[in-house]
Amino acid sequence: MGFFKFLKKSPWSARFGMLVIVFYVFLAVFAPILTPYGESQVVGAEFEPWGEHFVLGTDNLGRDMLTRLIYGARNTIGIAFVTTCLAFSVGALGGFIASTLGGWVDQILARLVDVMMAIPALIFALMILTIVGTSVPALILVIGFLDSTRVFRLARAVSMNVVVMDYVEVARLRGEGLWWVMRREVLPNTMAPLVAEFGLRFCFVFLTLSALSFLGIGVQPPTADWGSMVRDNATLITFGDITPLLPAGSIALLTVGINFVVDWFLHLTSGLRDEH
Amino acid sequence: MSTDGGNGAKGDILLEMRGLRIEGQSDDQWREIVHGVDVVLRRGEVLGLIGESGAGKSTIGIASMGHARPGCRISGGSIVFDGIELTTASEAAKRKLRGSRIAYVAQSAAAAFNPAHRLIDQYCETPVQHGIKRRAEAEAEARELYRRLQLPDPDEIGFRYPHQVSGGQLQRAMTAMAMSCQPDLIVFDEPTTALDVTTQIEVLAAINDVVGQFHTAAIYITHDLAVVAQMADRIMVLRDGHLVEEGEAREMLAAPKEDYTRRLLSVRTFRKEAVVGGPPPEPVLKIEHVSASYGATPLVLKDVSVEIHRARTVAVVGESGSGKSTLARVITGLLPPREGRIFFGGEELSPALTRRSRDQLRRMQMIYQMPDTALNPRQRIHEIIGRPIEFYLGLTGARRRRRIEDLLSMIELEPSDFIDRYPGELSGGEKQRICIARALAADPELIICDEVTSALDQLVAEEILKLLQRLQDKLHLSYMFITHDLATVKAIADEIVVMLRGEIVEQGEKQEVLTPPHHEYTELLLSSVPEMDPDLLDNLLEKRKAAPRA
Numbered sequence: 001m002g003f004f005k006f007l008k009k010s011p012w013s014a015r016f017g018m019l020v021i022v023f024y025v026f027l028a029v030f031a032p033i034l035t036p037y038g039e040s041q042v043v044g045a046e047f048e049p050w051g052e053h054f055v056l057g058t059d060n061l062g063r064d065m066l067t068r069l070i071y072g073a074r075n076t077i078g079i080a081f082v083t084t085c086l087a088f089s090v091g092a093l094g095g096f097i098a099s100t101l102g103g104w105v106d107q108i109l110a111r112l113v114d115v116m117m118a119i120p121a122l123i124f125a126l127m128i129l130t131i132v133g134t135s136v137p138a139l140i141l142v143i144g145f146l147d148s149t150r151v152f153r154l155a156r157a158v159s160m161n162v163v164v165m166d167y168v169e170v171a172r173l174r175g176e177g178l179w180w181v182m183r184r185e186v187l188p189n190t191m192a193p194l195v196a197e198f199g200l201r202f203c204f205v206f207l208t209l210s211a212l213s214f215l216g217i218g219v220q221p222p223t224a225d226w227g228s229m230v231r232d233n234a235t236l237i238t239f240g241d242i243t244p245l246l247p248a249g250s251i252a253l254l255t256v257g258i259n260f261v262v263d264w265f266l267h268l269t270s271g272l273r274d275e276h
Numbered sequence: 277m278s279t280d281g282g283n284g285a286k287g288d289i290l291l292e293m294r295g296l297r298i299e300g301q302s303d304d305q306w307r308e309i310v311h312g313v314d315v316v317l318r319r320g321e322v323l324g325l326i327g328e329s330g331a332g333k334s335t336i337g338i339a340s341m342g343h344a345r346p347g348c349r350i351s352g353g354s355i356v357f358d359g360i361e362l363t364t365a366s367e368a369a370k371r372k373l374r375g376s377r378i379a380y381v382a383q384s385a386a387a388a389f390n391p392a393h394r395l396i397d398q399y400c401e402t403p404v405q406h407g408i409k410r411r412a413e414a415e416a417e418a419r420e421l422y423r424r425l426q427l428p429d430p431d432e433i434g435f436r437y438p439h440q441v442s443g444g445q446l447q448r449a450m451t452a453m454a455m456s457c458q459p460d461l462i463v464f465d466e467p468t469t470a471l472d473v474t475t476q477i478e479v480l481a482a483i484n485d486v487v488g489q490f491h492t493a494a495i496y497i498t499h500d501l502a503v504v505a506q507m508a509d510r511i512m513v514l515r516d517g518h519l520v521e522e523g524e525a526r527e528m529l530a531a532p533k534e535d536y537t538r539r540l541l542s543v544r545t546f547r548k549e550a551v552v553g554g555p556p557p558e559p560v561l562k563i564e565h566v567s568a569s570y571g572a573t574p575l576v577l578k579d580v581s582v583e584i585h586r587a588r589t590v591a592v593v594g595e596s597g598s599g600k601s602t603l604a605r606v607i608t609g610l611l612p613p614r615e616g617r618i619f620f621g622g623e624e625l626s627p628a629l630t631r632r633s634r635d636q637l638r639r640m641q642m643i644y645q646m647p648d649t650a651l652n653p654r655q656r657i658h659e660i661i662g663r664p665i666e667f668y669l670g671l672t673g674a675r676r677r678r679r680i681e682d683l684l685s686m687i688e689l690e691p692s693d694f695i696d697r698y699p700g701e702l703s704g705g706e707k708q709r710i711c712i713a714r715a716l717a718a719d720p721e722l723i724i725c726d727e728v729t730s731a732l733d734q735l736v737a738e739e740i741l742k743l744l745q746r747l748q749d750k751l752h753l754s755y756m757f758i759t760h761d762l763a764t765v766k767a768i769a770d771e772i773v774v775m776l777r778g779e780i781v782e783q784g785e786k787q788e789v790l791t792p793p794h795h796e797y798t799e800l801l802l803s804s805v806p807e808m809d810p811d812l813l814d815n816l817l818e819k820r821k822a823a824p825r826a
Contacts, residue, residue: 166650170714172629173608174667175637188654 014264020257028074035067040222047236050243057243060232065243071224072247077254079140079219080206086144087205088198091151096182096190098152099159100168110156113149121146122208126217134217143208147201154197158190165189192265199262203255210251226251290358290460290493291317291340297352298335298344298517310335310517312353319460320491324508324525326498326540328733329704332517337463337497341378342370358460375402379454383466385446389438396434399453408457421452424489425482444475448482455486462487463495468503472595472760477804480506481813499733501540502806505529506813513537543734548589548745548768557586559619560722560754561607561640566616568606576602577613578778584722587752591769591786593759593801599778600758604724607756608642621721638668641715645727647707651699657684657710658695664717683713687743705736712743722754729764741768762805766790774798 007015027034037043040063048058056065094113098106116124125142132138162168168185212218213227221228226247233244298310310332317323317340325333335348342362344350355362357378362370374380382388389398399418403409409417415434422430425448438446447467454462464483468476484507487494496507504511504525511528513520513536521534532538561584568577577599584590592600605611607618609629618625621639626632644650651660661680665671671679681691687709699707708728715723725744729737745768747753757768765772765786772789774782774797782795789798803816 165652166644166646167652169610170642170644170650173610173637173642174664174718175632175634176667184655185652189652191654 010264013260017257017260017264020253021261024073024077024254024257027070028077031070031074035064035070037064037067039067039071039224041067047233047241049241056246057241059229060235065233065246068224068229069226069246069250072226072229073250075219075223076206076209076226076251079136080202080209083140083144083147083205083209084198084202086140087147087151087201088194090145091148092155092187092194093182094148095152095155095157096159096186097178098156099163100178100182100186102163106156109152113152116146116149117153122211125208125212126215129212129217134220136219136223139209139212139218143205143212147205147208151194151197151201155190155194158193159186162186162189196262196266199258199265203258206251206255288319289316290319290321291315292356293336293340293353294356295353296336296339296350296355298332298339299349299351300335301347301349306349306351308351308517309348310339313514313517313519315340315512317461317493317495319493321510322487322494322496322508324496324498324504324511325514326501326504326511327514327520328499328735330516331514333497333499333514334465336514337465337495338380340461340463340495341374341380343374372406375459376406376408376457377459377461379457379459379462381447381450381454381462381464381467384470385450385467386438386443386470388450389446391438394435394437395441395449395453399434399449399456402453403457406457414456418452418456421455421486422449424486425449425452426478427452442475444471444479447471447479451479451483451486455490455492458490459492461493461495463497465497466499469498469500473762473804474595474800476503477806477813477816480806481816483507484813500806501529501543501734506806513540539735543738547766548770557588559583560586560621561756562619563603563607564617564619566603566606566613566618568602568611568613568616570611575614576778577606580616580775580778580780582773582780582783584754584756586721586754587748588770589748589755589757589768590771590773591757591759591765592773592775593762593765594775595760595801597777598775600775601726602778603775604642604726604756604758607724608640634668638664638718639721640724641718641720641722642724642726643708643711643715643728646731647704647711648699648731650711651707653699655698656695657697657699660699660710661713661717664714668718679717683716686716686747687713689713703736704732705740708732708736708740709743712740712747716747716751720753722756724756724758726758727760728757730759730761737764738767744768762801774801 010018042062043064044054044058044062046058046060046062048054048062050057054064054066056069059065059068094109098109125146128142129138132142163186168181171181171185209218210225210227210230213225214231216228216231218227219225229247230244236244293313293315295312295314296310297308297312299306300309313332313336315323315336325337327333335345338345339350339355340357342355342357342365350363353363357373360369360373389395396415396418400411400414403414404411418434419430422433427433427445427448433441433445433449441449451467467483468479471479480503486492496504498504508525510523511525512522513534515536521528521532521537523533528537529541532541561582563580563582566577566580567575569575580599580603582590582592582603592603594600602611606613609625609627609632612627618627620636623636625636658677658680661683662676665676665679669679680695684691684694689706689709694702694706699710702710711728728744729740732740741764744755748755755768757764759765769786771784772782772786773780774789774795776797782789782798790802792799794802
């Protein structure tokens with residue numbers, strides 16, 4: 001009950017964002033039921049206009065646009081989510097270890113991350129992906145590790161403020177191990193900014209993924225993906241057809257929705273902090 | 277000494293607040309925090325506002341400038357300053373008064389000064405801005421005031437930046453700044469609370485001196501009745517936004533009418549019964565010739581040796597920077613010493629925390645100054661107290677819960693009421709009790725108490741001290757009590773260790789240390805503690821003038 005009351009107090013922007021997210025998740029989960037055709041099934045001529053059979057027309061190979069749009073939600077969101085989770089596990093763990101142990105461990109980890117961040121992420125990703133090949137696991141690992149550097153920075157900075165607290169010293173004096181201190185003392189007190197960052201990071205991963213697909217080394221055909229859908233159908237724009245803008249719009253809408261929710265969350269947590 | 281307009285003689289009413297009501301905002305609701313208080317202040321009079329935190333004393337003090345803090349609003353009553361009604365006056369009119377005719381001295385001078393400007397620039401800003409004085413005039417006056425406030429090197433000190441002078445000097449510079457336009461009224465908001473005792477007494481004397489010379493009226497806000505006894509002509513005791521008692525300072529201190537005032541007055545009279553007879557029992561903790569420093573910096577502790585005996589309390593006294601907290605860090609193992617050895621219960625302790633056994637860690641517990649930061653805000657009380665029980669004693673499930681309940685009863689909190697709460701839902705005193713319970717949960721022999729009462733209100737602090745005393749009698753605990761407050765020392769100590777700049781200057785049984793002859797630093801510390809005697813300050817200053825200290 002408390003949760004619904006909590007939702008009731010949320011502003012319209014956050015509600016809109018949550019609605020968008022729920023809608024996308026619904027599409028992603030029930031994609032096979034909701035779609036009229038198969039994901040990579042060629043069902044008609046190339047570039048057919050919007051109409052009765054193909055609500056949003058067909059793409060450059062004659063596959064149904066609506067079907068691929070819905071499957072695209074499944075693939076792109078799924079990969080982005082797993083990648084973000086990976087980035088957070090690695091980044092947050094590294095950040096907490098660096099700040100809790102301090103000293104040379106902190107120095108080595110932090111400098112390593114500095115080196116990683118000095119190389120432009122997109123170019124770095126392009127380089128590694130051309131070496132290891134573009135499978136979905138490779139995509140997830142490469143983007144996940146590259147993004148974990150940002151999470152590391154945030155987690156380290158936030159937990160730095162927590163590890164100097166007396167209650168962390170109490171735990172150390174008690175003889176608690178590193179894992180307990182990180183999990184029970186540091187993590188609960190850094191949760192709010194990390195969750196907010198999770199939303200933002202998800203958007204960036206999503207955009208990186210789409211950008212890589214657009215460049216041709218992201219998700220490989222015939223798997224439906226919004227980034228490559230924009231690229232494949234880009235020529236239609238010259239004929240005044242807005243179909244290629246639909247996947248781009250889907251990306252934009254989800255990004256805006258997530259940001260609304262994140263904003264609300266940030267506002268809530270910072271508001272709570274004011275009271276103390 | 278008043279400027280344009282205000283030419284009243286001493287004794288005229290300067291400020292009159294009638295039926296003052298102030299509301300504060302919490303959880304989107306306005307709640308009244310000051311419930312209709314009348315304040316009348318005459319020219320040249322010093323009014324002491326005293327009360328515990330939440331009494332509304334600062335709020336009332338600030339309201340005398342027609343101002344309310346963000347999140348507060350003046351909801352009723354009238355504030356008349358020298359014939360001007362401030363509740364209805366325009367912002368521009370109020371701005372003309374502030375700084376020039378009403379000035380404010382904040383609790384933390386370090387936070388109130390702009391660190392990027394020199395002291396004298398900040399002094400001159402107000403009079404020049406208000407068009408009262410020219411820059412050169414203001415500078416000359418600043419030097420004169422610095423001299424009167426007995427700041428060292430008064431001609432040059434103004435050209436330093438705030439971080440280049442000490443806390444006590446900064447607070448005096450702040451007072452000088454408030455005097456810069458020769459205001460009719462100065463509001464002092466706990467100006468000495470953040471200072472060491474020896475510095476506090478100097479600042480009090482300086483303030484007393486200039487306020488007297490210029491016949492400035494003042495509102496002096498403090499939680500410390502002994503401080504207000506030195507300063508005020510008249511005292512108002514406040515509690516929860518109500519006036520408890522008002523009267524002439526001397527009369528009130530001699531014969532308080534209300535029970536609450538009497539409790540505030542008697543707060544420093546708690547004394548531990550002296551241990552009689554018998555040789556001291558075996559030492560629990562023995563520190564031998566310990567020296568320590570942070571990194572390659574000069575030594576913070578120099579050749580310190582202390583013994584703590586079973587069921588006894590050793591108070592370590594000193595000002596900030598004396599090394600008393602560093603001593604605690606060395607004992608707990610957070611800072612391995614450069615030299616020296618530590619024995620605990622007969623065995624030698626490893627200098628580093630990580631090489632001590634779990635049992636050694638269990639037998640030595642610590643309680644901190646700030647209960648707010650010593651409790652994890654995201655853990656419930658039963659997790660906070662339960663963890664040491666589980667960790668050291670291996671109790672789980674129902675037995676763990678029963679032990680938590682026992683401990684809560686021991687610290688006089690109702691178990692069923694507190695066990696599932698978060699620290700944020702407790703008051704300061706309750707939080708400190710939880711910290712005590714957490715220390716007791718490990719079933720320790722020695723508890724190191726680092727300034728455990730200095731963040732608490734006086735009445736609450738006394739309750740905590742009494743609780744610690746009862747626990748010692750019952751459980752035969754040894755305490756090492758780190759404090760800068762001599763009243764606490766007198767109350768609870770068996771033995772006293774006086775520290776100055778990392779060295780022990782005097783140590784021994786309480787009676788021995790507190791009875792003359794003292795070491796000269798102990799003498800200075802003892803004489804600096806404000807007592808409830810309105811004449812103390814004058815007598816003391818005369819004595820110190822006769823024999824100036826090095």
